[in-house]
Amino acid sequence: MVKKVLVTGGAGFIGSHVCKALAKRGHEPVVYDNLSTGHRDLVRYGRLIEGDVGDGERLQAMLRNERIDAVIHLAGLCYPADSMRAPLAYYQQNVRNSLVLCDAMAAAGVGTLVFSSSCSVYGHASEAVDEQATLSPMSPYARSKMLVEQMLSDIAVEQDWTAVSLRYFNAAGADPDGELGEWHEPEPHLIPRVLMAATGTLAELVVHGTDYPTADGTCVRDYCHVTDLAVAHVLALERVQTRGALSIFNLGNERGFSVLEIIQAVETELGLTVPVRLAGRRPGDPASVSASSRKARDELGWSPQYASLTDIIRTAHRSLAARPNRTSS
Ligand SMILES: NC(=O)c1ccc[n+]([C@@H]2O[C@H](COP(=O)([O-])OP(=O)(O)OC[C@H]3O[C@@H](n4cnc5c(N)ncnc54)[C@H](O)[C@@H]3O)[C@@H](O)[C@H]2O)c1
Secondary structure (H helix, E strand, C coil): CCCEEEEECCCCHHHHHHHHHHHHCCCEEEEEECCCCCCHHHCCCCEEEECCCCCHHHHHHHHHHCCCCEEEECCCCCCHHHHHHCHHHHHHHHHHHHHHHHHHHHHHCCCEEEEEEEHHHHCCEEEEECCCCCCCCCCHHHHHHHHHHHHHHHHHHHHCCEEEEEEECEEECCCCCCCCCCCCCCCCCHHHHHHHHHHCCCCCEEEECCCCCCCCCCCEECEEEHHHHHHHHHHHHHHCCCCCEEEEEEECCCCCEEHHHHHHHHHHHHCCCCCEEEECCCCCCCCEEEECCHHHHHHHCCCCCCCCHHHHHHHHHHHHHCCCCHHHC
16 A cells, blocks of 8 residues: 655755655655755655654644654764763764654544664674674664664553564665765764775775774674665565564665775775775774675565675765765755
């Protein structure tokens, strides 16, 4: 059944791709975003309503007036290292605002929610971690995601909601059609930073930590193409029938790459050298994280289409070239 879906954070990197995936399946996305880190230019699918998730009254009126069937909640602050310096902002933006959203949904009678969680809830999770693993968040950001999941599992029972938490591993790449991209400013994510250093937009790539217990001493992450992540949201809306519980799924490619392996892959793909500076560890960074996504494959029928590092690097490179100035938002 076609759904009208409110996408909080739909003007951001992952949210814009989610809106495209929804539209391609015939659903109607409505973007709700305060454009704090998002871009008006990334809203290509669905209408943009400018607003803040912290504004419960506005949200509630909008959910009713727009006759929203379901909410995909991506809006929030996103960076573990940043959260070590600003925990209050992270708990306000991620935990408090999620509670405000749930309250508005309950009041407006909207009972379907897909939440953007993160592999950071696991902390250090070296080999193909599954959803049953013990949670060991290492930063206020990661704890904020864990707290929202705990909150949602209680609220889902009491409100009889269909609630889904998608634990993304590292989102990367960009829309293969070249319409959407990753346009963070400043850019914190590794693959675009390596590309920027290779092409001279960044003076050098700082590698944070070379003494981790990994094969080459640098951090290992499981990179998942943003288009594959986006499709998983649509599958979650269409296929999860369970009510009165929070269903949790990992989304990753089940293979980790170290920072040095990413640098090497970018150098090979572009035929350029990445200027590198080795530095100490950053607080809040686990050594190694990779996913088991078996549950998403089995229960959602999720099957990543852009799993190769080459696809991820090529699409990310193209999106970097199309990146607008911040003034465009
Ligand atoms: N990028 C990743 O690798 C990754 C990994 C795991 C989880 N996540 C989660 O996915 C979500 C989206 O991440 P992203 O990389 O697309 O980030 P992003 O910064 O590109 O997008 C976030 C969007 O939310 C909007 N926003 C922020 N606070 C808001 C508020 N109070 N009200 C309304 N809009 C608000 C921003 O303007 C932006 O458009 C986040 O919840 C993040 O924690 C991201």
